[in-house]
Amino acid sequence: MFDIISKQLIAPAVWRQTIKAPEIAGKRQAGNFVIIRPKVGSERIPLTIVSSDNQRGTIDIIFQVVGATTMDLAEVESVQDILGPLGHPTHIANFGRTAVVGGGVGIAPLLPIAQALKQAGSRLTTILGARSKAFLILEEDMAPISDQLLIATDDGSKGQKGLVTEILKPLLEEKKIDFVLAIGPVVMMKAVSELTRPYGVKTMVSLNPLMIDGTGMCGVCRCKIEGQTKFACVDGPEFDGHQVDFENLTRRLAMYKSEENQRREARK
Amino acid sequence: MPLNLNRVSMPEQEPEVRCHNFKEVNLGLSMESARAEAGRCLFCKRPTCIEGCPVSINIPHFIRAILDNDPHEAVRRIRVDNPLPAICGRVCPQESQCEAACVLNKKGAPVAIGALERYVGDYAIREGLKAECVVKEKKLKAAVVGSGPSGLTCAGELRKLGYAVTVFEALHELGGVLTYGIPEFRLPQEAVVKFEIEALRTMGVEFKTNRLIGKTHLISDLMEIEGFAAVYIATGAGYPQFMRIPGEDLNYVYSANEFLTRMNLMQAYQGDAAATPIFVGKRVAVIGGGNTAMDAARCALRMPGVEKVSLIYRRSEKEMPARVEEAKHAQEEGIEFQFLTAPTEYLGTPEGAVRTARCIRMALGEPDASGRRRPVVIPGSEFEIEVDAVVVAIGTQANPIIAQTTPGLETNKWGYIVADQNGLTSLQNIYAGGDIVSGAATVILAMGAGRKAAQAIDRALSVPAPH
Ligand SMILES: Cc1cc2nc3c(=O)[nH]c(=O)nc-3n(C[C@H](O)[C@H](O)[C@H](O)COP(=O)(O)OP(=O)(O)OC[C@H]3O[C@@H](n4cnc5c(N)ncnc54)[C@H](O)[C@@H]3O)c2cc1C
Numbered sequence: 144m145f146d147i148i149s150k151q152l153i154a155p156a157v158w159r160q161t162i163k164a165p166e167i168a169g170k171r172q173a174g175n176f177v178i179i180r181p182k183v184g185s186e187r188i189p190l191t192i193v194s195s196d197n198q199r200g201t202i203d204i205i206f207q208v209v210g211a212t213t214m215d216l217a218e219v220e221s222v223q224d225i226l227g228p229l230g231h232p233t234h235i236a237n238f239g240r241t242a243v244v245g246g247g248v249g250i251a252p253l254l255p256i257a258q259a260l261k262q263a264g265s266r267l268t269t270i271l272g273a274r275s276k277a278f279l280i281l282e283e284d285m286a287p288i289s290d291q292l293l294i295a296t297d298d299g300s301k302g303q304k305g306l307v308t309e310i311l312k313p314l315l316e317e318k319k320i321d322f323v324l325a326i327g328p329v330v331m332m333k334a335v336s337e338l339t340r341p342y343g344v345k346t347m348v349s350l351n352p353l354m355i356d357g358t359g360m361c362g363v364c365r366c367k368i369e370g371q372t373k374f375a376c377v378d379g380p381e382f383d384g385h386q387v388d389f390e391n392l393t394r395r396l397a398m399y400k401s402e403e404n405q406r407r408e409a410r411k
Numbered sequence: 412m413p414l415n416l417n418r419v420s421m422p423e424q425e426p427e428v429r430c431h432n433f434k435e436v437n438l439g440l441s442m443e444s445a446r447a448e449a450g451r452c453l454f455c456k457r458p459t460c461i462e463g464c465p466v467s468i469n470i471p472h473f474i475r476a477i478l479d480n481d482p483h484e485a486v487r488r489i490r491v492d493n494p495l496p497a498i499c500g501r502v503c504p505q506e507s508q509c510e511a512a513c514v515l516n517k518k519g520a521p522v523a524i525g526a527l528e529r530y531v532g533d534y535a536i537r538e539g540l541k542a543e544c545v546v547k548e549k550k551l552k553a554a555v556v557g558s559g560p561s562g563l564t565c566a567g568e569l570r571k572l573g574y575a576v577t578v579f580e581a582l583h584e585l586g587g588v589l590t591y592g593i594p595e596f597r598l599p600q601e602a603v604v605k606f607e608i609e610a611l612r613t614m615g616v617e618f619k620t621n622r623l624i625g626k627t628h629l630i631s632d633l634m635e636i637e638g639f640a641a642v643y644i645a646t647g648a649g650y651p652q653f654m655r656i657p658g659e660d661l662n663y664v665y666s667a668n669e670f671l672t673r674m675n676l677m678q679a680y681q682g683d684a685a686a687t688p689i690f691v692g693k694r695v696a697v698i699g700g701g702n703t704a705m706d707a708a709r710c711a712l713r714m715p716g717v718e719k720v721s722l723i724y725r726r727s728e729k730e731m732p733a734r735v736e737e738a739k740h741a742q743e744e745g746i747e748f749q750f751l752t753a754p755t756e757y758l759g760t761p762e763g764a765v766r767t768a769r770c771i772r773m774a775l776g777e778p779d780a781s782g783r784r785r786p787v788v789i790p791g792s793e794f795e796i797e798v799d800a801v802v803v804a805i806g807t808q809a810n811p812i813i814a815q816t817t818p819g820l821e822t823n824k825w826g827y828i829v830a831d832q833n834g835l836t837s838l839q840n841i842y843a844g845g846d847i848v849s850g851a852a853t854v855i856l857a858m859g860a861g862r863k864a865a866q867a868i869d870r871a872l873s874v875p876a877p878h
C-alpha cells in the first residue's frame with residue numbers, strides 16, 4: 144500500500160496527489176511514468192510522475208477523472224499498487240530555442256520535462272492550451288521557467304482564443320524555434336507534428352496508448368513509428384512526432400470505449 | 412505378481428459442460444484410485460523415472476507413502492525436491508519426462524506419476540500443511556528477480572540453505588506465467604498457486620511485488636546498496652512476438668500475453684464484474700500450436716457469446732508443440748483446428764476492428780534446424796475467414812530491460828542471458844535461469860534451473876573470502 148499524503152483539486156475533475164513511494168522517488172527522472180492500481184481488483188493505468196521529492200520519499204501525479212479507474216483513484220486514501228519509474232527518461236540537452244507545447248492535462252507530463260530542459264540551458268517558449276481559464280493547470284509552475292509564456296483557450300477566457308498551433312505557426316514562420324516538444328490530446332500532438340513537418344523542426348511527442356503491465360509483456364501499448372512496431376512502455380513513451388502513426392493510435396485508444404463507458408456508468 | 416497395466420485415468424468435467432465454465436477440467440484422483448495407482452509402481456531398484464524428472468524427485472519414495480496410506484509423509488517426501496507439487500502435477504509434460512522414463516512405459520502404461528504428485532499436492536492444500544523447515548541461518552542475503560516457477564524454486568532452495576531471501580516481482584501478483592498465463596481451468600489461482608507460494612512465505616521467503624528490476628532498482632543497487640551477496644535472475648521470456656504481417660495492429664488483434672493477462676491476471680473472464688475488459692466477439696482465431704495457443708483458444712471458447720474458435724497452425728498435428736492432453740481437451744471442447752495454414756494479412760472494418768483473416772495453406776517440405784519439416788506455401792491456396800478477434804500465440808522473446816540496464820551482463824544474439832550449467836552469468840555472484848536463459852520452455856525445466864543455481868550460489872558463497 145502507498146499512502147496518499149495530500150490531494151488537491153487543481154481544475155474541474157483534475158487532481159494532484161502526493162504519494163509516499165520512496166523507492167520510486169529515488170530513481171525517477173523527467174519523462175518517467177508509473178502504473179497505478181488504486182484498489183484491489185482495479186485496472187492498471189499509466190500516469191506520469193510530475194515531480195518527486197527524494198528527501199520526503201514522495202512522488203506527485205496529476206490526473207483527470209475520465210473513467211472508472213481515475214474515479215477510484217480520486218477517492219482512495221492509499222493506493223494498492225504502484226510500479227515504476229517506467230519508460231525511458233526524456234533525452235535532456237540544450238536544444239536552443241525550444242517550444243514546449245502542452246494541452247489540457249498534458250501540461251502535467253510536460254512540466255517536469257520543461258524544467259529539465261530549462262536547467263540544461265534551453266530557451267523555453269511555453270505554449271499552453273486549455274478549454275477555458277478554469278481548465279488551465281500549472282501556469283504558475285510553468286511561468287518561472289519560461290522565457291516566454293503564451294496561452295490559448297478555446298473560448299478566449301484566457302490568452303488568445305483558439306488553438307496552440309495558431310500560436311506556434313508564426314513562431315515557426317519567423318524561424319524562432321529549433322525544437323518542439325508537444326504533450327496533450329492525440330489530435331493536438333498530431334496537429335503540432337503536421338505543422339512543424341514542413342519547417343523541418345524536430346518535434347517530440349509523448350504517446351498515451353492503452354497499457355496493462357508497463358514492462359513490455361503484453362504488447363497492448365504497441366504504436367507504429369516509421370512503419371515499425373514499438374512498445375510505448377519500454378521503447379517510449381516519447382517518439383519523433385514526424386514518424387508517429389497518429390491514426391493508428393487514435394483507433395487503438397478507442398478499442399474499449401463501450402466497455403469503459405459501461406464500467407463508468409456502473410461506477411456512478 | 413503379474414504386471415498391472417490398468418492405468419488409472421483422470422476424471423474430468425464433460426466437454427459440453429466445461430466449455431461454458433472456467434472451473435478446473437481435471438478433477439483429481441480419489442484416495443482409492445490414488446492408492447490403486449500407487450500399487451502399480453514396481454519400486455524399481457534403479458528407478459529410471461527419477462532420471463526423467465528435471466528436479467529429480469524421489470518418485471518411488473513418495474509413491475510408497477501413498478501406498479502405505481500416509482499422505483502426510485508423501486507430502487514431506489515430495490517437498491524435499493519440489494516446493495510446487497500441486498502445480499507440477501497439473502502442468503508438467505509428464506508424458507515426455509518422468510512417465511516416459513518409467514519402466515512400465517515400455518508396456519504402454521507408465522505409472523501416472525503426475526496424477527499422483529497432484530494428489531499429494533492437493534492433500535497438502537486440503538489439510539493446510541505448512542512447509543516444515545528448520546533453517547540454520549547463514550546471515551547472508553540473496554535476491555531473486557521474478558516470481559515465476561524458476562524464481563520461486565530458487566528462493567525456496569536458498570531459504571532451506573539458510574539464506575535470507577527476497578523475491579522481487581514486477582507485477583502486482585506473484586507466480587509469473589503460473590498466474591498471468593495459465594488459465595484457471597487448468598491451474599486454479601486461489602486454491603493452488605497462491606497456496607504453494609504461501610508455503611514459501613511461511614518458510615521465511617520475503618516477497619516484494621511492484622518492483623521492476625532495472626527500473627525500481629538496478630542489479631548493482633541490489634548488490635551494492637541493498638547488500639545482497641548474490642542475485643538470481645528469473646525474469647522469463649515474456650516479450651510478445653508478432654508475425655509482422657499487414658493488419659496486425661488492428662483492434663482486437665491480441666498478443667497471447669495480452670489476451671491471457673487480461674483473462675487471468677486481471678480476471679476479465681469474470682465478465683463485467685472485472686475492472687479490466689476484454690472483447691472476444693463471436694468468432695475468434697488463435698494463431699499458433701503451443702500450450703499458449705491452446706490456453707488462449709480454450710479461454711476464448713468459454714466466454715459468453717463466442718460461437719466459433721479456430722486454431723490456425725502452420726504445420727501438421729504431429730509437429731504441434733502443445734502437450735497432447737491440452738490439444739485433446741481443446742479438440743473435445745470444439746475448437747476447430749486448421750492445420751497447415753497460416754495467416755498472411757488481416758483486414759478491418761472502417762472503425763479499425765479486425766474482420767477478416769486472409770490465410771494460405773501450407774505443405775510440409777524438408778526438415779528445418781529444429782528437425783521438424785518446414786512448412787512451404789501452396790501457391791494459389793489463399794482463403795479468408797471472418798473473425799471478431801485474433802490471438803497471436805507464436806512465441807515470445809527475451810525482455811530487454813535487465814540486459815539494457817546491467818553493464819557487462821552477457822546475452823546471446825536473441826537477447827537471452829548467457830549462463831553456464833550452474834546458472835552463473837558473465838558477472839560475479841549473478842546467476843540466471845529459466846526461460847530468460849533457455850528461451851520459452853517448461854515449468855519444470857525452469858524449476859530445475861532455479862534449484863541448480865541455488866546450490867551453486869551456496870557453494871560460491873560458502874568459500875571463505877581470501878584475506
Ligand atoms: C505514459 C502515459 C502517461 C500518462 N500520463 C497521464 C497523466 O499524467 N495524467 C492523466 O490524466 N492521464 C495520463 N495518461 C492517460 C491515463 O492513463 C488515462 O486517462 C487513464 O488510463 C484512464 O483510465 P480510466 O479507467 O479512468 O478511464 P477509461 O475508462 O479507461 O477511459 C475513459 C476515457 O478515456 C479514454 N482513454 C483511456 N485511456 C486513455 C489514454 N491512455 N489516453 C487518453 N485517453 C484515454 C478512453 O478512450 C475513454 O474515452 C497517461 C497515459 C500514458 C500511456
Ligand SMILES: Cc1cc2nc3c(=O)[nH]c(=O)nc-3n(C[C@H](O)[C@H](O)[C@H](O)COP(=O)(O)OP(=O)(O)OC[C@H]3O[C@@H](n4cnc5c(N)ncnc54)[C@H](O)[C@@H]3O)c2cc1C
Binds near residue numbers: 502587
Ligand atoms: C500460456 C502458457 C501456458 C503454458 N503452459 C505450460 C504447461 O502446461 N506446462 C509447462 O511445463 N509449461 C508451460 N508453459 C511454459 C512455462 O510457463 C514457462 O516455461 C515457465 O513459466 C518459465 O518460468 P520462469 O520462472 O523462467 O519465468 P516466468 O514464469 O515467465 O516468470 C517470470 C517473472 O518475472 C517477472 N519479471 C520479468 N522481468 C522482471 C524484472 N525486470 N523485475 C522483476 N520481475 C520481473 C515477470 O513479471 C514474471 O512474473 C506455458 C507458458 C505459457 C505462456
Ligand code: SF4
Binds near residue numbers: 493524525
Ligand atoms: S515434477 Fe514433473 S517430471 Fe518431475 S516427477 Fe513431477 S510430474 Fe514428473
Ligand code: SF4
Binds near residue numbers: 451453454471513515
Ligand atoms: S520407473 Fe515406474 S515403476 Fe519403476 S519406480 Fe519409477 S514409477 Fe515406479
Ligand code: FES
Binds near residue numbers: 361363375377
Ligand atoms: S503496456 Fe504491456 S507491453 Fe507495454
